[in-house]
Amino acid sequence: MKRASLHTLGCRLNQAETSVLESQLRKEGYELVAFGQPTDLLVVNTCSVTKEAERTCRYVVRKTLKHSPEAFVAVTGCYAQTGWQELRSMAGVDLIVGNQFKWDLPAMLPATEHLRKAPKPEVVHSKTIDRDDFILPDYGTPHSTRASVKIQDGCNVMCSFCLIPFARGHERSRVLEDAIREATLLAAAGYREIVLTGVNIGRYQQDGRDLLALIDALERIDGLERIRISSIEPTTIDDGLIERMAASSKLCPYLHVPLQSGDDTILSAMNRPYRVKDFAKLIERVVRAVPSLGLGTDVMVGFPGESEGAFLNTVRLAETLPFSYLHVFPFSPRPGTAALRMNGSVAPGLVRDRATRLAALDRAKRMWFAERHIGSTLPILFEAGETDGFASGTAPNFLRVAVAASDYLTSTTRSVRISAASERWAVGQVLPARHESKAPQTLSLVSIS
Ligand code: SF4
Known part of the structure; x- marks a missing residue:
């Protein structure tokens, strides 16, 4: 099975779109591997809001080709739309796809058994972008709660x-x-x-x-x-x-x-x-x-x-x-x-x-916001994983709240009494469960065909 690694630069919108591309590639038979792992295909969904984002794109391509020199590299997103001429001369890039054609990218890849580096990049780009309302070709499988x-x-x-x-x-x-x-x-x-x-x-x-x-x-x-x-x-x-x-x-x-x-x-x-x-x-x-x-x-x-x-x-x-x-x-x-x-x-x-x-x-400001909540009880939706011995999640108003780590909190909403504050988050204790319901520990999107 061919491996594909996707990397997102920039905003939450790009993350949502990468998630859709991942679903499309999975259906095409790719095994998705984490960025940084050996791969046969790299897809970079780029940003062009700052010069820094463009530099990061170059870095991501170079880094991948170091451990996977034969990886086919496809670049899409905002930098592919606005900077395709520069991207054409970036070493190691095989396919450049402007935003207008982003969802066709999986179909543009050579059949997986012929996925080989190209002598020069193919560019699929148009200056104009549709103005019509849209539906998405697939739905993503988000990695977080x-x-x-x-x-x-x-x-x-x-x-x-x-x-x-x-x-x-x-x-x-x-x-x-x-x-x-x-x-x-x-x-x-x-x-x-x-x-x-x-x-x-x-x-x-x-x-x-x-x-x-x-x-x-x-x-x-x-x-x-x-x-x-x-x-x-x-x-x-x-x-x-x-x-x-x-x-x-x-x-x-x-x-x-x-x-x-x-x-x-x-x-x-x-x-x-x-x-x-x-x-x-x-x-x-x-x-x-x-x-x-x-x-x-x-x-x-x-x-x-x-x-x-x-x-x-x-x-x-x-x-x-x-x-x-x-x-x-x-x-x-x-x-x-x-x-x-x-x-x-x-x-x-x-x-x-x-x-x-x-x-x-x-x-x-972060400190002030966290301190404001000391003494209050908030419903916290917990995320997976732990940091420095704490599990954390967010309140409806996006205050980040941490409690002593516990696996069973992942993806549950629990009442937490806030007792301390820092610039990073508010800290509290989970109150005994009364009205809580549980979500699956491992979140996965049902398949859609
Ligand atoms: S032009 Fe850019 S910064 Fe201004 S509203 Fe639109 S997306 Fe936001």
Whole structure:
């Protein structure tokens, strides 16, 4: 049996898509092996959001060819879409598949017995990407307790730093019934929590049905305990969604809302469609309606023209708003984006310094969020494995909670009384079981043909 190893770079959406590719390859007769193990086929699902992600792609290919010099290497995803010319000259790459053709990749591979390295890479790519709503060709088998369900792709916003509209095309949504079918199968297989993923999921719109209509249908699925929204743009969070989050027992009180900058001049140069006042008002509204909210954000440092004053505006806003964590990114100039041509570049040392200062704030925010919960009792959905003698899982608001390790906690939801806090997680004790139900210890998706 031929072996296949898949490696994902970048976001949760890429992870969800790799999972679908894995299912397709399994059906084609491949044995899936962990990345780093000898293999006959390597598939890299790439990211192009930062220069670093591209460098990692090169590293992943080199590393695999060291232990498996004859491995056939296929590269797909956002870098294959936007950087296929550079990829063509990358040593060891045999097949480059743009995002438009990602799901055809398994069919493009030579028959397994003829899987040999090519003298030069074949490129399957088109500049344009479909705008139609979509169904997925297969469903993934997630590796964790939380299963990502892709509901949307593409973006029309054109932020000046972002390559995603070029890499993934215009907005389009997954056919609602197809998403529901996958979520139903996941629930039946024992997955308790699904995470709705996409590029701009607040813009979900399929045949007149919006994100709230999709959530309505998901809430009716038996056995599904939690529905979590992944990153969502601030301009797409409306009162209907806030009210649903406040009232629902399934929609998790959690939002990850990218801020990017706390300075209006920079937001305007970024072409972000809101200003600081709008963002702060939105957060105020959500927190008033959903007091238990867990709130994450993305912040970019070193965008062209970011003065010390502009950076301090970001720091002050991030300090003021009740974020439970910050993801801090240095600006990465990407070819083809408007920001590449902007004046006012920030010195790399200064960018690093600003990132370090915000990383310290991130740690303080995490500590504050964990401390807030000391003395409370929360339902924790436990994950597999242990770290440093602790089993851990998440609360509905995404607080990570650890307890003394125990195998039988995996994939169960248990009441935990929080007694201590750190930057890493809150620590507590599992209360005696009363209303708990068990999910299978080993999660596996029922097969779909
Ligand atoms: S909203 Fe802006 S940052 Fe987000 S994917 Fe669209 S263009 Fe990129």
